[in-house]
Amino acid sequence: xxxxxxxDLTKIYNKTRVPVYALNGVSLExxxxxxxxxxxxxxxxxTTFLNMVGGLDKPSSxxxxxxxxxLASLKPGQLTDFRLHNIGFIFQAYNLIPVLTTKxxxxxxxxxxxxxxxxxxxxxxPLLESVGLSDKLNxxxxxxxxxxxxxxxxxxxxxxxxxxxxxxxxxxxxxxxxADSLLDIMxxxxxxxxxxxxxxxxxxxxxxxxxxxxxxxxxxxxGEEIR
Amino acid sequence: MLNNISWRNIWRNKxxxxxxxxxxxxxxxxxxxxxxxxxxxxxQTIDNSISTEIxxxxxxxxxxxxxxxxxxxxxxxxxxIAGIRSVNGVKGTASRLLINAMAASANxxxxxxxxxxxxxEELIISNIKEKITEGSYFNTGKRYPAVISSKLAEKLKIxxxxxxxxxMQNPQGVISGAAFRVAGIFKTDNTNFDEAVMFVLKxxxxxxTGFDPAYVNEIAVRLDDPDxxxxxxxxxxxxxxxxxxxxxxxxxxxxxxxxxxEMVSGMTVQMSVILIIIILCALMFGIVNTMLMSVLExxxxxxxxxxxxxxxRKIFVMIMLETIYLSLTGGAAGMLLSIIAISVTGYTGIDxxxxxxxxxxxxxxxxxxxxxxxxxxxxxxxxxxxxxxLSSVLPARRALKLNPAEAIRQN
Numbered sequence: 001x002x003x004x005x006x007x008d009l010t011k012i013y014n015k016t017r018v019p020v021y022a023l024n025g026v027s028l029e030x031x032x033x034x035x036x037x038x039x040x041x042x043x044x045x046x047t048t049f050l051n052m053v054g055g056l057d058k059p060s061s062x063x064x065x066x067x068x069x070x071l072a073s074l075k076p077g078q079l080t081d082f083r084l085h086n087i088g089f090i091f092q093a094y095n096l097i098p099v100l101t102t103k104x105x106x107x108x109x110x111x112x113x114x115x116x117x118x119x120x121x122x123x124x125x126p127l128l129e130s131v132g133l134s135d136k137l138n139x140x141x142x143x144x145x146x147x148x149x150x151x152x153x154x155x156x157x158x159x160x161x162x163x164x165x166x167x168x169x170x171x172x173x174x175x176x177x178x179a180d181s182l183l184d185i186m187x188x189x190x191x192x193x194x195x196x197x198x199x200x201x202x203x204x205x206x207x208x209x210x211x212x213x214x215x216x217x218x219x220x221x222x223g224e225e226i227r
Numbered sequence: 228m229l230n231n232i233s234w235r236n237i238w239r240n241k242x243x244x245x246x247x248x249x250x251x252x253x254x255x256x257x258x259x260x261x262x263x264x265x266x267x268x269x270x271q272t273i274d275n276s277i278s279t280e281i282x283x284x285x286x287x288x289x290x291x292x293x294x295x296x297x298x299x300x301x302x303x304x305x306x307x308i309a310g311i312r313s314v315n316g317v318k319g320t321a322s323r324l325l326i327n328a329m330a331a332s333a334n335x336x337x338x339x340x341x342x343x344x345x346x347x348e349e350l351i352i353s354n355i356k357e358k359i360t361e362g363s364y365f366n367t368g369k370r371y372p373a374v375i376s377s378k379l380a381e382k383l384k385i386x387x388x389x390x391x392x393x394x395m396q397n398p399q400g401v402i403s404g405a406a407f408r409v410a411g412i413f414k415t416d417n418t419n420f421d422e423a424v425m426f427v428l429k430x431x432x433x434x435x436t437g438f439d440p441a442y443v444n445e446i447a448v449r450l451d452d453p454d455x456x457x458x459x460x461x462x463x464x465x466x467x468x469x470x471x472x473x474x475x476x477x478x479x480x481x482x483x484x485x486x487x488x489e490m491v492s493g494m495t496v497q498m499s500v501i502l503i504i505i506i507l508c509a510l511m512f513g514i515v516n517t518m519l520m521s522v523l524e525x526x527x528x529x530x531x532x533x534x535x536x537x538x539x540r541k542i543f544v545m546i547m548l549e550t551i552y553l554s555l556t557g558g559a560a561g562m563l564l565s566i567i568a569i570s571v572t573g574y575t576g577i578d579x580x581x582x583x584x585x586x587x588x589x590x591x592x593x594x595x596x597x598x599x600x601x602x603x604x605x606x607x608x609x610x611x612x613x614x615x616x617l618s619s620v621l622p623a624r625r626a627l628k629l630n631p632a633e634a635i636r637q638n
Contacts, residue, residue: 047636056534057632077538084536091635095531099235104228111228112536160536 003163003196004030004053009062011048011219022048023059024219030164033194035187037201037210044216046200050166053198054087055079067163084112088157088165088195092172094149096141102128102152103137109160127155131185147178151185158189164196171203183209229541233548236521237556244553247517251510251557251611252564258506259565259607262499263597267573269495271592272416273481273488274453278354279415280424281484282321282447283456284463286311289477291444295340297326297436298398302475304443310466311448316455319351322443324429326436328395330375332383339379340424341393343432352449355413355426362387362411371431372410376421380412387412391425397437405435417590456480503607507614510554514615518550518622529626530634539627546626547619554615555608562604569597 011023023045030036038046051057053064055071064071066086074082083089096105103124110120128134131151141149150170157165167186171179187209190197199206207213215223237244277283286307291299301307308320324343329336346365350356355374356364365372373391380386387409394404407427415421433440450459460480470476482489522529532542576594579586583593 051632054534056635057630080533080536080538083534084538089531089534091531093527095527095635097232097528097532099232099239100228104231108228108232109535112541156535 001032002029003032003067004028004198005063005065006049006053007063007065009049009052009064010060011045011052011057012060021219023052023062025062026216026219026221027062028214028221030196030198032163032196033190034164034196034198034212035190035210036197036212036214037199037207038214038216039201039207040216040222042202045219046216047168048219049216050168050198050200054089054166055083084109084160086163088160088162090150090153090157090165090167090170092169094141094146094153094173096149096152096156098141101138101140102133102144105141105152106155106159109156113160123159124155127159128152130189131155132181145178147174147182150174150178150182154182154185154189158193158195162195164198167197167199169200169202171201171206176205179203179205229545230548233545234552236525236545237549237553240521240524243517243520244556247513247553248557248560250513251554252560254506254510255503255558255561255607255611256564256568258499258503259562259599259603260568260597261502262495262603263565263569263573263599264577264595265495265499266600266603267596267598268591269491270598271596272491272590275416275592276485276488276590277449277453277481279358280353280417280420281481282352283450283453284448284460284478284480285484286446286448286463286476286478288444289474291325292477292479295325295327297324297396297438297444298400300442300444301446304441304446307446307467307470307476311446311463314459314462314466316451316459318449318451319348320449321345321348321352321447322429323445323447324432324438324442325445326395326432328393330379330383330425331392331394332385332389334384335382337379337382337422339393341395341432342424342426343429344426345429349426352447355415358413358415359411360414362409364411365426365428367408367410369408369410371405371407371435372428373407374411374413374426375409376424377412377414378418378421379425380409382422385409393427393435395436399437403436405431407431416587416592418584418587419590456482499603500606503610507610511614511618514550514554514618515621517553518546518619519625521549522546522622522626526629526634526637530629530631530637533629533631534635542626543619543623546623547616550619550622551612551615554611554618558608558611562607565599566604569599572597 006026006028009023009026013020013022026049040046052059100108106124106127107120131154133148133151136144136148171182183206186197189195211227213225214221288299288301304322308322311317311320326341328339328341330339360377385391389409391407391409392404393407394402397403430440433442450456457480460478463478464471467476573596576596579593579595586593
């Protein structure tokens with residue numbers, strides 16, 4: 001069943017002078033439980049596409065529908081709330097809250113969702129255990145390696161029980177061992193929890209493990225491979 | 228958790244936060260200590276004036292209150308005094324005979340208000356005995372003793388045991404004279420009072436001028452707690468309502484007798500509030516600047532918070548809390564510094580004797596004991612919070628204008 005439906009998505013930068021088409025009429029659908037990689041050279045529109053699907057940026061034309069909700073119909077406040085409850089994000093630069101510990105970083109998103117303290121505790125500990133960080137609960141991000149920080153980001157994204165997770169170059173800053181470990185964790189979550197993952201990546205290791213690969217070129221879908 | 232994040236965020240750049248909190252602390256310390264200084268000065272002036280000169284409450288014949296002519300006395304003073312003493316909170320009363328006179332020595336003369344007093348009653352009412360610097364408080368054993376100020380003694384070029392001639396009007400309006408002998412010399416912090424007043428025994432003054440020994444034209448009332456003055460004035464007003472409405476007596480608190488004192492007190496508070504507001508306004512620019520820097524350094528982080536679902540209201544609150552914590556930390560340090568400084572100087576006093584002449588001419592003491600009420604700290608804390616909230620608006624608005632997609636890409 002399709003949870004994301006993108007129709008004729010176009011994003012034009014510098015509209016008034018020389019228009020640059022970051023996305024040019026992209027139409028795609030994503031189903032529940034997918035483990036999809038979006039690949040392509042730099043500047044092909046991967047990140048722009050993820051930003052549109054994640055409701056972080058507005059398209060110049062076209063539509064993004066998530067479980068039947070057209071993101072364009074939501075006001076800014078509603079869109080933020082929609083992201084909080086439906087979309088998980090993993091960023092290339094980890095983007096954890098530096099003043100919070102591992103546990104608090106994961107807990108924070110649950111607090112934003114209004115989950116009571118008792119329930120938060122029950123949810124966080126197994127999650128952090130599953131990403132192998134149960135011994136780093138009270139460490140702050142600057143006390144963790146890059147791989148560990150990205151695993152905290154995965155746990156944070158999963159904690160909010162999203163419909164899908166968008167990961168923008170999640171392994172780009174990691175060494176190969178950390179990248180493999182992170183991919184294994186995400187694959188395990190995808191298989192066990194049926195969480196949909198959509199990546200943008202240059203990393204061949206990610207591409208190898210992805211079950212669907214969409215290739216972007218010049219803001220358009222240039223190819224698609226399902227394994 | 229928003230509280231935790233905000234509190235920890237302000238210590239991410241310790242040097243910057245310490246510099247800002249120090250500037251808030253020093254600014255507030257300056258404002259609070261100046262207020263304590265001027266407040267102490269005003270309170271001492273009022274206290275001195277009440278203790279030495281006017282008491283808490285005075286009762287006169289309304290005509291005497293208008294033009295200070297001795298012939299306008301209080302009818303049935305014993306009844307009035309008995310009524311006053313039955314009121315709760317009244318420490319004591321003193322009945323006085325006041326007459327304007329010309330005081331003369333062999334060398335000089337000066338216009339003066341002669342206060343005919345009962346020394347025992349005055350001991351409860353006034354601290355003039357404590358202000359004696361030479362001689363004694365009426366205890367000479369000699370006839371017609373007088374207590375004059377050092378200023379008057381200097382003016383008339385006389386000293387203890389020297390004669391002073393008073394020329395006054397008797398009840399019939401005829402000029403009469405009497406010789407008094409200086410028993411003691413006093414000095415207060417108010418040069419104007421010292422120059423204008425001398426004390427003699429009431430019975431001597433009555434005898435010298437031909438007034439009835441029981442004749443009284445002023446009743447001074449001293450209270451246990453000066454803060455009760457307005458309440459006791461109201462109570463006495465209702466107790467003697469028939470005499471008041473018949474125009475027989477007028478009951479006035481110190482603030483009505485000497486409105487300047489009331490003004491000094493009120494102005495000190497107002498000036499201090501204005502000073503604190505000016506200081507906080509100046510500090511506001513520093514706080515806004517620091518918070519703007521803090522927001523601009525965290526563009527990517529704020530973008531991430533927006534992306535994961537932290538709404539604008541929470542981001543606004545987070546930045547506002549950071550500003551409040553930063554300001555309150557400085558505020559608390561400033562208040563602590565002020566409490567220490569005020570406690571120490573309130574105990575030791577600040578010696579301004581090099582300015583004594585000028586200060587005394589306005590009735591101010593030259594030894595200042597800074598004093599402050601806890602309410603002022605509460606008020607300052609509220610002002611600090613208001614300043615912080617206002618200071619947070621611009622940085623918070625700046626944060627809310629961020630586009631999460633662009634913010635996340637920033638380095």
